[in-house]
Amino acid sequence: MKGIIRLPLAAAAIAIAFASASADNPTPPDNAVRGIERILTALRSAQCYNDTVRFTVGMPQLSDDVVYEVALRQIPAPDDKLLPCSYVIDWQLTGRDEPSRGFSAYFSGNHYRYSSRRLQEYHYEADSMAFRPREIGGLKGDGVQRTAQFASLLPTLLADEIENLAKDPSCTMTLNADTIIGGISRTALRAVRHLEGQERTASEAEMIFDCSTLLPVRLHYENSPGTVSEQTVDADYLTATVGDPAGCPALTEEQLIATYPDVFANYRRSNFRVESLPGNPMPEFALPTLTGERYSRLATDRFASPTLIVVLDPEGGFTGQFIDAVRQGVAQLPFAADIIWAFTGNHADTIESLTGPARLGETTLISARGLARDCGAATLPAALICRKDGRVADIIVGFNNNLAADVIQKTTVAGQ
Structure with a gap:
């Protein structure tokens, strides 16, 4: 039939x-x-x-x-x-x-x-x-x-x-x-x-x-x-x-780590919780700049000076205010510090309208969604404050009215 x-x-x-x-x-x-x-x-x-x-x-x-x-x-x-x-x-x-x-x-x-x-x-x-x-x-x-x-x-x-x-x-x-x-x-x-x-x-x-x-x-x-x-x-x-x-208990990350301890110990690049990053090397990344060059760093690389890696959603709320407050705090530091703006989007006009003209000591990167994932930054904006040795000293997640003061205090500690 x-x-x-x-x-x-x-x-x-x-x-x-x-x-x-x-x-x-x-x-x-x-x-x-x-x-x-x-x-x-x-x-x-x-x-x-x-x-x-x-x-x-x-x-x-x-x-x-x-x-x-x-x-x-x-x-x-x-x-x-x-x-x-x-x-x-x-x-x-x-x-x-x-x-x-x-x-x-x-x-x-x-x-x-x-x-x-x-x-x-x-x-x-x-x-x-x-x-x-x-x-x-x-x-x-x-x-x-x-x-x-x-x-x-x-x-x-x-x-x-x-x-x-x-x-x-x-x-x-x-x-x-x-x-x-x-x-x-x-x-x-x-x-x-x-x-x-x-x-x-x-x-x-x-x-x-x-x-x-x-x-x-x-x-x-x-x-x-x-x-x-x-x-x-x-x-x-x-x-x-x-x-x-x-x-039949629900699967969890803890069960997976217990089953494959060597894999997670030797090959895990990030624990995917931004709150756990302080004290660990900044995850490696390679991202394009607004002008098409490639900015790359390995987890073992050092920074020339204390560096704030700021992960931003160009369409998110408080992005402009976060940028302003970070710049205000860095300007009042007793030493030079660099800023890397890492935007999850790639629309140049939108990003340039937020950052304005390029400034000394600042680098703007785009297409950073993978970096946000590797850092476990589920909530944006987020600032990762790194020491010169390449390790994350502290983090700031989300905008607050005392953000500039937080940048000064946390980056000063990172620079010591």
Whole structure:
């Protein structure tokens, strides 16, 4: 049986094409829609989910398959508007003398990625843009919490993939609600996507689920089949367990640090809380100036004199007053001090209207949203008062009526 139907699927009207399977009779279209709905519900509601996945990539030009061992942990978070689950993904590339390892984690607007001796952190309070969907050059992309390596293996994100395939008019889907695979009763979902306006297959996906739990057992993908760039991907789920959510505590940064103490001790660039910066080296950064040059400094670099690094939102409130008060305080110091204005925006006219003509001892930088994130400056404006040795001596967050006096007092101490 073959046809196009329009029925509700996950509260959306979706066009789905169901075609006959080669070996088994497919589930009729009406039942197939309900069957897919049950799969989506099961994947999104898996409580305290843990599994180990053998992830294999094969390509014609490779003599050996690339094999990863991936440990998944997912906890539902229905109230989280960025992603309705928290997760930890621990992976290892096997088959090498020195296996490559890494992890990714997300919870409550915080995302962490570690690989190749590099730890990346994203925090919604410091920089919300990284978590938002984007479109570049006509290509749409998801936020960082959805694009971590192996995140698509998580039940919640696998549900999103299935739903997107069902919405794709170039995709034909077949559901076999009860079929025998390897001597075991399974539920099989097959999706074939064609190149737009062509009969040629762009990709094929076969997803096998446990008949009782509807959790994934095996995923098989063929990308660009029959071409030079053909790639096959297999994900075998080996040890799925679910538990009582009451016994599955929410993920926290403290848990993550306890799990990966060496990573955080050796590769963390910032603790992402500006209040904890005093006594630590100023995070390194490289930012453009208004005239297009590049200003760079390493965490080990010294300053020529005590320096105030002032992070500002050009569209924020009190930005102009903050600049005036900082200048007033620096002008009354008993020694020379430099100021680096670091604006999160990049609109030159707006920034120049705030700073006025360039002044001796001042540097103006733009596109400093990443610097704000690395410093943990969730609230702007913020001034980081640094000693000549490059360490942060003190901070000032937000405007107040005594700001000039605070600048004098804190910078004087930093200069001693």
